[in-house]
Amino acid sequence: MGRIVKEHIILAILFIIILAVRLIFAFHETGFSYDAYNALRQTEHIKQTGLPLFKDPLSYSGRTIIFPPLFYYLLALFNLFIPLAFTAKIIPSLGFASLVLIIYFITKHITKNKVAALIAAFFSGFVPIIYTTINQVSVYSLALVLIFLLSYTFLRIEEKGFAVLSIILLILALFTHTSVFTLLISFFIYFLILRLGKHRINIKEIEITLFLLFLALWFNILLYKKAFFMHGIRFIWQNIPAPLLSSYFQDISFLRVIYAVGIVPLLLGVYAIYHVFFKTRNRAASLYISFAIVAFIMLWLKLIPFKTGLLFLSINLIILSAYSLKIILVNASKTKIRALPNIMTSLVILIFILTTLTPFIKTIKPRTPPPQDIEALNWVRNNTPQDAVILGSVKEGFLINHIAKRKNVADPNFLLINNINQRYNDINHLFTLRLKSEAIRLLNKYAVDYIFLSTNSMKEYNLTKLFYAEEDCFELVYDNEALIYKFLGCRIE
């Protein structure tokens, strides 16, 4: 056990501040973002049955889902002692806040400089992109922790116990999210960089990489075999409908990276890459350069969802920025001005705060469903048959399942769904159609019983009511800002 020193206290304070900030923002809103309701449902199911909901009777009116369930088990575990509404806000916040500690240990290992490591930890706690995950019950709160811990144990593989720890962490990461592959690919780029730089490649690193690669390949192929068969290479894009694809996998632009990562970590990170490549050599920094390169290329080629890619890119740039900070601080300490390192440190933090303040504020905007919509879905739960199928926008699919406890027509989990483009277009048509006969055909196709026109859908489709909802086939059963129509089961002969 190392003794507690000043920087540990600072780190603990930083961790508490970041956790507090996240929790304040999380509890400021009562609900969760739209996608989070899937996590809540999975957690509830695990708590009740001990098993994840792989055969979901409500999603898409009944379907199979495949996913690594560890995160939901973790939530379910805490849910045994804490109510779900609290667990789902506290645990992800804890995960993201603990990234600060991991970043600190990684950067300290790379730079051997406490101040640089503390500044990097500070950056990682307040980088704007991390705050897009508030109230999302994001699986990345655990995945990022495991992935970066794995990278850390990989760096220390020579030391006793770290190989076993790497394997354990990989297994946990595999049971959490597929994004661990990004790190595995980075290992190969890392070896390539070492080879090109005529560095000696550590044989233990190769051994562990080979093992991790085989293990990850094997695990994912077994888990997602059905999805591979069904979607082929489109599996990478998660079978997302074509019209939505551009919002998940966006074009990368320099300005957007600055906005998400902040100008200071970006500039310092890029300088570190230059320095490691052309001036000094640093094995550990090379790993994070590889990781940043892989994240950037995957973002560029749209092989990774935009937000996930930016999360990886930003954390790697923050780690690398510590390397540049160390150079700055070391050079500053060589001057005659004694206070210069402190001035530089304050200046860097100040510039970081000033440049990330606007994106930070803009990021922290409510993404939760309006209370009127929640109220309407509560009405659905109390006043409709249990096997009723509710049509809502795709975004509201999880909400319909979790709050109304009713079947939906579609939700944002598109994997293993046939003809997803057709279904997605049909749903959009059902909100915008004017022709009753076509609407009735589509409603019968998906066996819809009720149509949920939320305030959110009204804004999205720019309408106040359904055009085709005439009294002979539709009954307005709920009208309180959000509207609910009952489909009376007409047929087109």
Add this chain to the structure above:
Amino acid sequence: MKNLFKDGGKNTKKGLVFAITLLLLVLSTVMILRFSQAKPLFPAGEAYYNLRIAETLKHNFFLTTDPVQGTLYELNPYHYLLATLLLLLPSPLISVFLPLVLGVISALLFFRLLRLIRVKPSQATASLLVLAVTPAFIAVFTGLYVAGFAILISLLILVIALHKKHPSFPLLTCISLTLLFTILALTSLTSFLLTFLLLLALHTLRGCKRKSLVIWVPFLITSLVIVLLSFFTHYTPILDGFNHFAFQNILSLLQARFGFDIFLVVLFLIGFIIVWLREEEKKPYHLGVLGLFILALFNINARILASFIITVYCVVAITYLYNRKWHLTMIRTGTLLLVLCSLVFSVTNQITLLVNAQPDKEMAKALIFLKHLDKGKVFTIKENGFLVEFYADKSVLLDTNSFRRRNYSELLRDAASLFMTARLREAEPILKKYDLHYILITPEMKEELWENREQGLWFLMKHSESFIKKYEEAGVEIWQYIHNRNTSLSKEV
């Protein structure tokens, strides 16, 4: 056969026997499983065309026209081999044993070839073991495929040309090579060119520069024969087997029948890196193999040939992983276990793919029913074409050989229009243009073409009096189109 064992000791002999037994076991498993499920022996595809043509050749050895399709018949030595065998043995016996025999002979020739290029006996035997779990090998030798025959001739050419003894009988070698080259060129022009290039490379690798005449003379004579045949007969030389790059065609994981297994590709890449670093003087040849692997992404013949060659690299990788002194013994065990699991996965995945492939007994039953209907051309997807010709003895609008026809793109366009139209006035001209009498619909077509919804041609047939349903069982439907019927426009859909 004696030569086969000459280089190795008793262990090699045992190993070889084990490898061949495994190979036979794997190949026969596919047939046994299909048989146990009462499915026709071969998965849908070329095997049915080859068998039908061979049956025809049995009665008419100088065939110029395909008797069912009425198209020009392109001479293929494999069909003649099959026809000759059919004269001696019954068709079911040939169907079961010929692929197995060709598979075993190819494996033995491959072993001999490896020994000739100085691969250690143990490594050559191990290559056969890996070959037994290679998807393309399993697929090719569980059906009557031209590619299987082509690979056998290619290997025979390589073994004869590289045999140490041939300098004593250069004329005999030249004649036999010319004969084999001609057979190969007529079987598959792409395989002919690939074999020649491979032979040239291996010849140089063995340092036999002076004897290259033995290769060049047969090659030039064969080329001349091909040119003369194309000038003076209806033979059209086509570089066969090319397709656009698509992961679905390459990876067996994505249901490619003649694809690579993902784990074998990973092992190949590891093996490639190892030999690349180890064997400085052989780098050009390894580069050639890499070239073949890249070509294999676009060409099926190259893929089958590459599937043989990469086994050597896979063995290098496995041997390396097995023999090297690992720093972490636990990881060694884990990695080797994962490699073993991946090989088992490769073979089970391919066997499942082949066993589940169409036709099943329901399809065969429908096709036999079709046979007993009046004469007439059948319209279905091109993947079903050979099956209809074989079982129902009726011509089809499209089959997998239709690409040879001049109006292929027009055929494809018309077929697509016909499948998608729900209007008789649009369908009728196409039906009449090609004199189509029957339409065969399978459950797969319903799902892929019409998303299991009554639309397009399926809808039209169900609602038009111009079509009569002749057969419907287990989702397979046969409809008859009534030609020259006075259809009133009021009835038109």
